[in-house]
Amino acid sequence: MKTKTITTTLAASAVFIFLLSASSCSQKQNSPEHSEHGEKKMHEEHKGLANEFVHSNDIIVLQEQQAVTDGFSQGIAGFYEQYLLLEDAFVSGDLEKADSYADAMKLQVLAIDTSGLNGQSMEAWQNHSDTYNEVLKEMKHIEGLEEKRGYFAHLSEVMYCTLRSFQLKNIVANAAFCPMAFDKKGAYWLTSTKEIRNPYLGSEMLKCGKIKEEQVGQ
Numbered sequence: 618m619k620t621k622t623i624t625t626t627l628a629a630s631a632v633f634i635f636l637l638s639a640s641s642c643s644q645k646q647n648s649p650e651h652s653e654h655g656e657k658k659m660h661e662e663h664k665g666l667a668n669e670f671v672h673s674n675d676i677i678v679l680q681e682q683q684a685v686t687d688g689f690s691q692g693i694a695g696f697y698e699q700y701l702l703l704e705d706a707f708v709s710g711d712l713e714k715a716d717s718y719a720d721a722m723k724l725q726v727l728a729i730d731t732s733g734l735n736g737q738s739m740e741a742w743q744n745h746s747d748t749y750n751e752v753l754k755e756m757k758h759i760e761g762l763e764e765k766r767g768y769f770a771h772l773s774e775v776m777y778c779t780l781r782s783f784q785l786k787n788i789v790a791n792a793a794f795c796p797m798a799f800d801k802k803g804a805y806w807l808t809s810t811k812e813i814r815n816p817y818l819g820s821e822m823l824k825c826g827k828i829k830e831e832q833v834g835q
Contacts, residue, residue: 676748676775679782682834683738690786692729693779697788699725700776701809707769707816708823712762719765723753741782748775766817770804777807780834790833795826807833 699722706714726749734742752775756768780790790807798804798817806816813826 675744676778677741677744677782678778679737679741682782682784683741685738685783685785686730686733687786688730689733689783692725693783693785694787696722696725696729697776697780697790697807700772700807703769703772704806704808704816705814707762707766708814708819710762710819712765715762715765716757719753719757723750723757726750726753738783742779745775745779745782767799769806769816770799773804773806777805777833780807783834785834788834791828792830792833793826794829795822797822797825805829 699718703715703718703722706712706718726746729746731739731742749772752768752772756765756772759765759768776790777792780788789809791809791811792805793808793813794803794805795815795817796803798815804817808814808828811828811831813824813828815823815825818825
């Protein structure tokens with residue numbers, strides 16, 4: 618896939634604080650390519666924050682939020698609620714619940730109604746859903762709470778990209794950052810409140826972190 622680096626409103630805007638830290642975020646956009654039906658596929662690829670997250674991957678984040686059906690929006694809202702339950706499991710250090718919620722998320726992402734998506738919105742969601750499936754599968758497979766927390770960091774990144782790419786309803790998401798996570802590399806997560814409850818350090822440093830962006834995607 619041919620790409621070129623561009624400066625985007627996401628990278629330049631102060632509201633894109635979720636991607637703010639020691640390392641820079643690389644934004645890319647496809648050069649115009651025509652499919653068999655002559656459609657141009659234009660999107661941006663947001664490369665994972667390798668220094669902030671344990672994992673990195675090419676995640677699509679659309680420059681302009683795409684309108685979606687109520688069914689899709691409700692599906693993502695339910696998926697995000699399950700994400701919050703998984704987050705709580707990491708906060709409390711409950712390995713059994715973390716595995717259970719990860720399993721539930723794997724099933725839930727497959728059930729999201731995509732009938733109203735097309736073009737770049739479908740391409741973006743396919744990229745996100747494939748990554749969700751991969752991350753959740755590996756999270757369940759790997760042993761150890763700390764190892765699973767690494768996958769949760771990557772899951773949080775993808776979730777952020779989803780909230781940024783689509784016009785969603787009934788979702789309250791704030792981006793929080795802990796500079797001490799993963800040997801002081803730092804990591805982000807999403808929370809429905811402004812209260813800091815750290816999913817990476819749990820009871821060791823429960824209040825370590827700060828809200829970096831409010832109302833993600835709104």
